[in-house]
Each structure stands twice: as C-alpha cells, then as structure tokens.
Amino acid sequence: MNSVTEATGRGVPLICIPLFAEQKRNAVMVKYRKVGLEIRKEDLIEGKEKLVDAIKTILNDNSYSKNAKRLSAMIKAKPMKPEDRLLKYTEFAAKFGYDNNLDMYGRHLNTIQYYCLDIIIPAIGMALILFYIVIYIVKKVATKVLSLFNSKPKSKKE
Structure with a gap:
C-alpha cells in the first residue's frame, strides 16, 4: 500500500x-x-x-x-489531516481521561486467546492425527498389494 x-x-x-x-x-x-x-x-x-x-x-x-x-x-x-486528528484525540483524552470506549479489548486477552492458540493447537493436532491415519492406511494397502504380487502360486500335487 x-x-x-x-x-x-x-x-x-x-x-x-x-x-x-x-x-x-x-x-x-x-x-x-x-x-x-x-x-x-x-x-x-x-x-x-x-x-x-x-x-x-x-x-x-x-x-x-x-x-x-x-x-x-x-x-x-x-x-x-492526520496531525489534526491526533491533536483532537489527544485533547479529548486529556479532557475526559480514561474511557472504556477508547480501550482496546485485545489488550486484556491472555496469550492463548490473543494468538488463537486455543484454536490453532487442536487444529494442528487434528491435522497430525489425520496425517497419521492416512499414512497408516497407505502402508496397510501397500502391504496388501505387495503381498498379492509376491505370493507364490501354489502348485497342484497329483
């Protein structure tokens, strides 16, 4: 920008x-x-x-x-102008003091909430579990397919 x-x-x-x-x-x-x-x-x-x-x-x-x-x-x-706006709000804050309306809500969040760790960590955990399941299924299917190709045909005994 x-x-x-x-x-x-x-x-x-x-x-x-x-x-x-x-x-x-x-x-x-x-x-x-x-x-x-x-x-x-x-x-x-x-x-x-x-x-x-x-x-x-x-x-x-x-x-x-x-x-x-x-x-x-x-x-x-x-x-x-930006300078005028800064001056206006500084004068406003000096005149009226602390005001809850001007306070940012994010300032009072704890670290877990602020960085969305309560959402990110479970999402990463689910992604890892899903990744493990997919790898497990691929290994099982690959083992099954390879065992079909590697199995020796049984000879008929007469």
Whole structure:
C-alpha cells in the first residue's frame, strides 16, 4: 500500500504488477479509480508486449494522469489531516481521561486467546492425527498389494 499511497499522493498514474499479499487488492483499487493499469505476473512471462502496451497507454491516455491528479488533490484537501486528528484525540483524552470506549479489548486477552492458540493447537493436532491415519492406511494397502504380487502360486500335487 505504501507505493500506491505515495503515487496517489503525488498524482502519478500507476502500472501495478501484484505479486503477493494485499497487492492484488491495491491493483483492483487502482483500476477501479482509473488511476492506473494492472498487469498479471503471468503476462510478463509470456513476453514484454503487455508491459510495453501498458506503458504506452499510460503515457498516451491523459485520463489516467487527470484521474491521478484529481485523487491527489482530494487526498491533500481531506477535511481533517492526520496531525489534526491526533491533536483532537489527544485533547479529548486529556479532557475526559480514561474511557472504556477508547480501550482496546485485545489488550486484556491472555496469550492463548490473543494468538488463537486455543484454536490453532487442536487444529494442528487434528491435522497430525489425520496425517497419521492416512499414512497408516497407505502402508496397510501397500502391504496388501505387495503381498498379492509376491505370493507364490501354489502348485497342484497329483
């Protein structure tokens, strides 16, 4: 999100190539706001044509630049700047003191609850048990199949 924030803050159109995490969402938002284009990483493997086309589109189509500059102006003209918001809430806390509504619930959780260990540990345990059962069944089936192939046919005695 940092590069998207920087580019929109400066009013620069983007070419997004999402690789992991939130980058796919960021690329979708860039396309939705019409401030840039998205190229899939698979397209880059196939050749450079998609990237060259995207660069030409961004350079030749002024709508991306106009939309990026408009979004930048909107960000800069935000009704309340982050510094003002920090000052407002600091003054609020100084005036009214401690308030339960401003206290984060997660601060009072114990370690097991905070890290969801009460869910993760049983899930890992079940996965290990399931893995053991599958291995056990595969061994039994493999043993049975191998015993069928390795068994010697009984000869008829006359």
